[in-house]
Amino acid sequence: MLDQRSPGDLTIEDVRTAHERIKPYIHRTPVLTSSFLNELTGAELFFKCENFQKAGAFKVRGASNSVFGLTDEVAKLGVATHSSGNHALSLSYAAGRRGIPCHVVMPRTAPQAKKDAVRGYGGIITECEPSTTSREEVFAKVQAETGAEFVHPYNDLRVITGQATCSLEMMEQTDGLDAVIAPIGGGGMISGTCLTLSNIAPDVDIYAAEPEQADDAYRSFKAGHIIADDAPETVADGLKVPLKDNTWHFVSHNVTDILTASEDEIIDAMKLTWARMKIVIEASCAVPLATILKNREVFAGRRVGVIITGGNVDLDKLPWIK
Template sequence: MYIPTYEDMLAAHERIKPYIRRTQIRTSDYLNELTGAELFFKCENFQEPGAFKVRGATNAVFGLDDERAKKGVATHSSGNHASCLSYAAMLRGIPCNVVMPHSAPQAKKDTVRRYGGKITECEPSTSSREATFAKVQAETGGDFVHPYNDPRVIAGQGTCAKEMIEQTDGLDMVVAPIGGGGMISGTCLTLSTLAPETKVIAAEPEQADDAYRSFKAGHIIADDAPKTVADGLLVPLKDLTWHFVKTHVSDILTASDPEIVDAMKLTWKHLRVVMEPSSAVPLATILKNPNVFKGKRVGVIITGGNVDLDRLPWMKG
């Protein structure tokens, strides 16, 4: 297992600079007052494909040599990684095949197709996703870019924390959502060298809390098909991301689905940005644990903004 280094992250940042946005930091006096903390929101929902995963995907795609790139890339994803890999492949002019659960939000499927990705649907479980993907990859021969358990992807995701530290002049803590652990791993990779005094806290839905249980148990515990409003956080940790979680994460905090939806509403109203449920989990955990964050300078990574506007979680029916 190759563990990416700080130098890999720096190289990734140079490689992807022409293709990504240096997303802005947003603040809210109201949310600061509500939480008792000074919150700095890194708006990765403002990336062209609407999610932070464009960083890791672009690093992987543009790191391929020309011979390997000819066969394109392939992956499995509930949505944002599929969209971002399709986008990066489109920029390089190579094919992209993705396996997605049939329950994935239509907005995310539409984005994949808009960027030229070819979708094969599967059941909404990790086992079905991986079995279907094995068939697709055997047929296409594309380079497998794992959504998170890939050194190239983790190095790319780590560029977000680098920018955040540069834009905020130092933070006491950074909070990001955790599903498979790609963003958290990249954040740990960067901050452990660039700002080792900054704590990394992961935020997870109560209804898909396998990372929390893994953290407490000291080994990976994987759920096959959890159900939560935070559809981007349904996948389990893998060996590479578990390395960063167990080594560098200070704590994992959880929030219920109603708390996540309430936090999502708050940010739409007071931060005035569109974020998906998975991106609201950090604020939900901050609101739930005020004593942890009170008086601190806290970076919050808004990981994505791809939502189905016809099926918002607070709509009835």
């Protein structure tokens, strides 16, 4: 059982097993390029577009691996989680496909579009205050009442192994990369990326991108231990949560560096992607491009995989509309 192992025990075979398990429930998302953005950055960028994923986000990979890996005995009580949005709606999607209940604790400030999507997939929402403390307290009550299986948004080896399938596909879809960059909040996607690349492409540099206003992973990385913020404020609503022990294992062992971007830089990169690539991405997914533009010297002349993690945007509250 994955949830009873340590992160260092995971193998590329675990990732391949997860990929076979979830194939019927996910899209093999495309890799897109932009000659304009290549010229602007001086790098060759390959965008893995998880905004086109089922449920609109990469998190459906980890959620599906968790839900469809459960025994029938455990699954009958359903699953439960706490999430600001994309994991919530992804777990609701996967649970709906298996025909089991999904209980979700969400901050009352979570985007309405994400709440609507959770309910649309059959998820049952309990709201909490927008802090890690409130989220965990309310969740403990919900889990005690339901007996549902906890699927943590990122500090769960079943989830991390599912997320690792994204970079597995990307390496198959591109003819060799020098570096990969993805957003970091709790670290599920970055951990999955580390798991895959450390096994099949250990020479590829792995960068994490984070908002300056929610830079606890950056500070943790520099300090050598987890530093957790309780309720940071940033336009990148998917990146407000802190690292945990399982994700810290991968970040501390495999990440090359963590780069940060300001709120204005994130919004500008989001607008630039919409305008030039004609694709809808959420603010959290614009952080990697923002940091590439800010650190051109790091990426110039290199082939860089950029993981676009989702496209669940509240169109009535776009960050550039005052």
